[in-house]
Amino acid sequence: MKKHLFDYLKMYEGSLSLQNVLINFLIALAIAMVIYLAYRFSHSGAVYSAKFNVSLVMLTLITTLVMNVIGNNIALSLGMVGALSIVRFRTAIKDPRDTVFIFWCIAVGICCGVSEYTIAALGSGIIFLFLILFGSIKSNDRFLLVIHGMRAGETEIESTILTSYEGRAILRVKNTTAENVEYIYELSEKMIEKAEKRNISITNLLYEVSGVEAVNLICQNEEISR
Structure with a gap:
């Protein structure tokens, strides 16, 4: 039994020639550059990391190197799996799309x-076309309108928000003390654009209300929340 197993493993010990190895690396590098461009153009926002993008190219070449070493050697492949299984990565993936690019590489x-x-x-061509078609889709940003003021203007503040956004602003938080009041309204990008088309400046309107001390408009999206 041991002899048959040894002969079986020896039968699949084939090694690649230098020419095949070079071709493997050149084609891997060419496709890795496509991945590099795909990541660059699909991550034009604040989360784009040039170092991570270069690491994707390196990851593709390193994986190619490992596969060239393994080749058809089953014994070596089993040993490589055992060696890599002890590696523990602690780098946090902030964007789920980064995981997709890692597996692609x-x-x-x-x-x-x-x-x-x-x-x-x-x-890679199919994945690249998919990114071109759907990479421009953006998540809907949520805006939080935070208002700090005196309780004397409580009714007028609520009336101003109700009128400006046609009753569609969602009240998320209302904190009050004996003298002060704090509001947090959730707005959508469409609501803000619609108000701007009607030449409504919510900050100007609120500061005209007696007792309003501060008005903050915060964009809350997936990138910022992480």
């Missing part, structure tokens, strides 16, 4: 490492 590296260029190129 690993998949491309695996395909190029075993010379499956067609699968790597075709799969």
Whole structure:
């Protein structure tokens, strides 16, 4: 039994030639640059990290390197799995899209490492087209309107918000003391744009109310909340 197992493992010890290794790396690098551009253009917001983007290219090449070493050697592949299983990563992924790009790079590296260029190129092309079609979709930002003032103007403040946003502003928090009052209203981007088209400046209107001390408009989206 041991002899048959040894002969089986020896049968699949094939190694790649230098030419095949170079081709694997060149194609992996070319596809990695496509991933680099895809990440750059789909992350044009505040969360874009140039260092992470370069790391994606390196991850693709490193995965290709590992697959070139493993080749068809089953014994070596099992040993590599055991060695990598002890590695623990503690880097927090702030954006779920980053996880997708990491798996994309690993998949491309695996395909190029075993010379499956067609699968790597075709799969990357489909993913890239998907990012172009749906990458421009943005999440709806929520805006919090925070108002601090005196309780004497409580009724007028509520009336101003009700009129300005046609009763669609959602009251989330109302804190009061014997003399002061605090409001937190939730607004949508469409509500603010609609008010601006009617030349309504909510800050000017609120500061005209007697007793209003401070007005803050805060954009709350997924990137900021993390």
